[in-house]
Amino acid sequence: MQNTITINVSNAGKKFGREWIFRKVNLEIKPAEKIVILGLNGSGKSTLLQSMTGYLSLNEGAVSYTNNQQKIEDEQQYKLISLASPYLELIEDFTLQEQIEHVHIYKPFLNNLSIAQVVELSGLAAHKDKFIKQFSSGMRQRLKLTLAILADTPILFLDEPTTNLDATVIDWYKNMIATYAMHKTIVVCSNSIKDEYGFCERVITMEDFK
Secondary structure, three states: OOOOOOEEEEEEEEEEOOOEEEEEEEEEEEEEEEEEEEOOOOOHHHHHHHHHOOOOOEEEEEEEEEEOOOOEEEHHHHHHHHEEEEOOOOOOOEEEHHHHHHHHHOOOEEHHHOHHHHEEEEEEHHHHOOEEEHOOOHHHHHHHHHHHHOOOOEEEEEEEOOOOOOHHHHHHHHHHHHOOOOOOOEEEEEEOHHHHHHHOOOEHHHHHOO
């Protein structure tokens, strides 16, 4: 299915207390564009990403989604996006298999992939009956990335995607993006770890919005 969704960020600003995290952010992200937002820890890149997903509300400005220039209502936007981030919680008392089944209820997987296929692609099939609370931080991150990349959505948000991943799993991540996500719009937040965003063609720096 062709990706026709454009994201517009207009004069966006967010503050905590009296301090502005960022201001006057103006971005147009075109369908299937791949962009990376670079910044040090505390620079506001995750806050900007959360504002773009609707997870946080802005203090000024707006984020809008359009499909062929037709505005998409805010309450419909969640259907268009998938997200992997450190602050996204998994359900501790679910097994790997149950977590994947649960997500599938709300968002279908690409190419009608079955639950069993998603388990296999995660590289965690040996742990499918293990509870999430028994997972290492690396296994949790791998599962979050699997669910986000394989969701049948036109937009993929990735916040520091290689956190807690070793070199072998970083190769798995890059292969998953190359195989299953290059038709999507992708927005990556990164501390300048090239492995996270080598596929991005456009760089945005948080320092520009201070």
